[in-house]
Amino acid sequence: MQAVKAGIREALFRLPAFQRCWGAYKCWQLHRDYDRRREHYHAIAGARKLAYSEAGTRDAVRKRLEARGCLPPKRLLGEIHSFAFVPQIGWHRHLLPDLHELGPVTLFDYAEHGYRPEQFWHSAARRAAMNELVLPALRKAHAARPVDWVFSYASGLELSASLVRRITDELGLPTVNMCLDDKQSWAGPPVGDQRAGQIDLAACFDLSWTSARVACEWYLVEGGRPLYMPEGFDASFYKPEAVERDLQVSFAGGAYGSRPAVVRYLRRHGVPIHVFGSGWGTPAEVSPAEHVRIINRSQIVLGMGEIGYSEMLTNVKGRDFEVPGTGGGVYLTSFNADLATHYTVGREILCYRNREEMVELIRYCLSHPDEARAIAARGRERCLREHRWLHRYCHILAMLGVFAPDAGTQGNETASTHP
Numbered sequence: 001m002q003a004v005k006a007g008i009r010e011a012l013f014r015l016p017a018f019q020r021c022w023g024a025y026k027c028w029q030l031h032r033d034y035d036r037r038r039e040h041y042h043a044i045a046g047a048r049k050l051a052y053s054e055a056g057t058r059d060a061v062r063k064r065l066e067a068r069g070c071l072p073p074k075r076l077l078g079e080i081h082s083f084a085f086v087p088q089i090g091w092h093r094h095l096l097p098d099l100h101e102l103g104p105v106t107l108f109d110y111a112e113h114g115y116r117p118e119q120f121w122h123s124a125a126r127r128a129a130m131n132e133l134v135l136p137a138l139r140k141a142h143a144a145r146p147v148d149w150v151f152s153y154a155s156g157l158e159l160s161a162s163l164v165r166r167i168t169d170e171l172g173l174p175t176v177n178m179c180l181d182d183k184q185s186w187a188g189p190p191v192g193d194q195r196a197g198q199i200d201l202a203a204c205f206d207l208s209w210t211s212a213r214v215a216c217e218w219y220l221v222e223g224g225r226p227l228y229m230p231e232g233f234d235a236s237f238y239k240p241e242a243v244e245r246d247l248q249v250s251f252a253g254g255a256y257g258s259r260p261a262v263v264r265y266l267r268r269h270g271v272p273i274h275v276f277g278s279g280w281g282t283p284a285e286v287s288p289a290e291h292v293r294i295i296n297r298s299q300i301v302l303g304m305g306e307i308g309y310s311e312m313l314t315n316v317k318g319r320d321f322e323v324p325g326t327g328g329g330v331y332l333t334s335f336n337a338d339l340a341t342h343y344t345v346g347r348e349i350l351c352y353r354n355r356e357e358m359v360e361l362i363r364y365c366l367s368h369p370d371e372a373r374a375i376a377a378r379g380r381e382r383c384l385r386e387h388r389w390l391h392r393y394c395h396i397l398a399m400l401g402v403f404a405p406d407a408g409t410q411g412n413e414t415a416s417t418h419p
Helices: 002-015 016-048 054-067 092-101 117-122 124-131 134-144 161-170 215-221 259-268 290-299 319-326 354-367 369-386 388-400 411-416
Strands: 081-085 104-108 149-153 175-179 187-192 194-197 207-210 226-228 247-252 273-276 296-302 310-314 328-336 350-352
Touching: 002 161, 016 215, 016 259, 016 310, 054 226, 092 104, 092 149, 092 388, 104 388, 117 124, 117 369, 124 187, 134 161, 149 388, 161 175, 187 411, 207 215, 215 273, 226 296, 247 259, 247 290, 247 354, 259 273, 259 354, 290 296, 290 319, 296 310, 296 354, 296 369, 328 369, 350 354, 350 388, 354 369
Parallel strands: 081 104, 081 149, 149 175, 175 207, 207 226, 247 273, 247 296, 296 328, 328 350
Antiparallel strands: 187 194
């Protein structure tokens, strides 16, 4: 019976009419939930007179550190000891090269201890057992050479609030967590005594780095100290390659949400788009090395900044810096007000507001290849100047009072170029 139901479901999802109806329903559901959350937090923030500013976060973080006697010594680039809770899964390894430019790195990778993220959905005990390994590793690293900050890329699925509090209470070290998906993963389902997502961790960390400006209000309401800052890119990996530009338009990413409908629309309008990734009938996942090659082979690299089935709700994404940073084809993606603060749209990247503009911009670039290449070159220059992960780390460390950007080192330019 289960096999029959699965077969019927699969057959339904292959029908274009059903896909359109399902997509419209999921889009409505997404907007409903997002609007409720945004308005809920905005009303509370207004009543409490809470408003995000980077200067306000910096002052709140430093006041919090001083209250527990944490006065970080000023370090130069190359001297900063990072303790990184960053599982080496998927693209996460690209966070490490620039951490190593800061100085020594002690990495806690729970995958090395036999844990996988999917295990934590079903077992709070597994999460607790993994968390018990973190503090001893941190104490050992701190004893060998003083740790200057604890950096994590995690959610409540993986990290418990009690562990973060123990780190601050017992060692006093500055703690920073990064989330790149707050708009759709802010409050997940309960796992043991806390929810997945950031909602139950917000107040515990000294600083919470979010790539969604709107979420700063959410962190403030929950007692956090947010910093809006987008993703960066690994310049040691995402770089030009000497390959033939044999792809006119490319897109690399899974075939989910509204993406298949967008690709069908482009093909109906004669756009020669090549798609790569799971769900397109091509080899499953695109490896990072393959992604770099695809970018370099392309005249136009398409981005889709949508969230799920909505083409109106957008996120700043890693590819927004990896693609221009590589220096291959010109980057064309969804318009996003946050993204537009990090580039000059029209000179360094191109943005569309709807499918019609997408088609028109693609046609223009294909008929003006020299102009497209010039835009791509300026995009790469901007990324190298301002959008490496190193720029992001140095900006945070300066806010914590750890990094000395005026020390006359390479870090002076690095920390000062954050837009």
